[in-house]
Amino acid sequence: MLVDDLADLLGPSGWLADASGHSRDWLDRYGTPPLGVARPATTVEVSAVVALCHAAGVAVVPQGGNTGLCGGAVAGEAGGVILSLSRMAQIGPMDPDSASVVVDAGVVLADLHQRLEGSGLIFPMHLGAEGSARIGGLIGTNAGGSQAFRHGMMGDRVLGLEVVLPDGAVWDGLRAVQKDNAGFQLRRLFCGAEGALGVVTRAVLQLAPAPRQQATALLAVPGWEALVQLGRLLRSEAGEFLAAIEFFCDFGLTLAERHVAGLVFPLQSRAPVYLLVGSVAQIP
Ligand SMILES: Cc1cc2nc3c(=O)[nH]c(=O)nc-3n(C[C@H](O)[C@H](O)[C@H](O)COP(=O)(O)OP(=O)(O)OC[C@H]3O[C@@H](n4cnc5c(N)ncnc54)[C@H](O)[C@@H]3O)c2cc1C
Numbered sequence: 001m002l003v004d005d006l007a008d009l010l011g012p013s014g015w016l017a018d019a020s021g022h023s024r025d026w027l028d029r030y031g032t033p034p035l036g037v038a039r040p041a042t043t044v045e046v047s048a049v050v051a052l053c054h055a056a057g058v059a060v061v062p063q064g065g066n067t068g069l070c071g072g073a074v075a076g077e078a079g080g081v082i083l084s085l086s087r088m089a090q091i092g093p094m095d096p097d098s099a100s101v102v103v104d105a106g107v108v109l110a111d112l113h114q115r116l117e118g119s120g121l122i123f124p125m126h127l128g129a130e131g132s133a134r135i136g137g138l139i140g141t142n143a144g145g146s147q148a149f150r151h152g153m154m155g156d157r158v159l160g161l162e163v164v165l166p167d168g169a170v171w172d173g174l175r176a177v178q179k180d181n182a183g184f185q186l187r188r189l190f191c192g193a194e195g196a197l198g199v200v201t202r203a204v205l206q207l208a209p210a211p212r213q214q215a216t217a218l219l220a221v222p223g224w225e226a227l228v229q230l231g232r233l234l235r236s237e238a239g240e241f242l243a244a245i246e247f248f249c250d251f252g253l254t255l256a257e258r259h260v261a262g263l264v265f266p267l268q269s270r271a272p273v274y275l276l277v278g279s280v281a282q283i284p
Contacts, residue, residue, distance in 0.1 A: 051168025064137025
């Protein structure tokens, strides 16, 4: 029986019959009880789990930090096995020459930021869920974040991938070449595929030079039209110094104040919309 085979394969730390904590999405809106949670520790184990489920005709749902907001990381009507990458969280090696790093799919984004501190390089992706979201989930959703308009989406930062395909075969596309025009760019297919084409197990990520100076501003804006005009002005005037843009509305702020304990809004006046602007410079 599949459940027994998975338990034998992964042992007590790798197979959770009790799926609580993994079976519902972040907003507790989606998710039916799965057969269990597989927590493999290696690509070989991921491959074996996927092959067993494939042979049994059972769905596999890859799960990273489970912060996706549309139910993609939990089981649907058909049930299935949750495949959590949380035990695969190695960072490295880092290559300063190509400004790239090899990471396991289970690495939490904030842990990568922390590891790169002092290296002169950064991974330029920031989003509210970075303390929980994992590299595999960021790739599965092709995540954006506040720096996307300058540094691109997650798929734009992925140089290479290792993926376990639906029958358990391992595709080794762990290349670290930026100017790579050798045939089809297969890695791009997996970015934004929500795990439908395979389970990402490792990735080579393109890093960027750490800025020498940075500043952040929060602007209160009288309306949507003014917000768009302001964005256009900033882009034309600040050019390459502009590193991040994110807007939020006063309704969202009111909800956050109601539900997030200790939240302090730093501006004295309120407005319909707000713009968070980040700038960077390499000038010492
Ligand atoms: C407070 C907050 C702020 C957010 N801000 C942003 C934002 O600014 N920009 C943005 O784009 N998103 C944002 N999100 C949404 C979410 O954080 C992102 O979609 C993130 O990429 C999900 O990562 P995760 O590890 O939690 O993935 P999960 O939710 O676990 O999974 C997401 C999808 O990826 C698949 N997947 C997971 N791991 C793998 C893998 N190893 N291989 C293949 N597929 C996999 C899953 O099956 C699922 O379909 C935010 C969410 C929250 C809660």
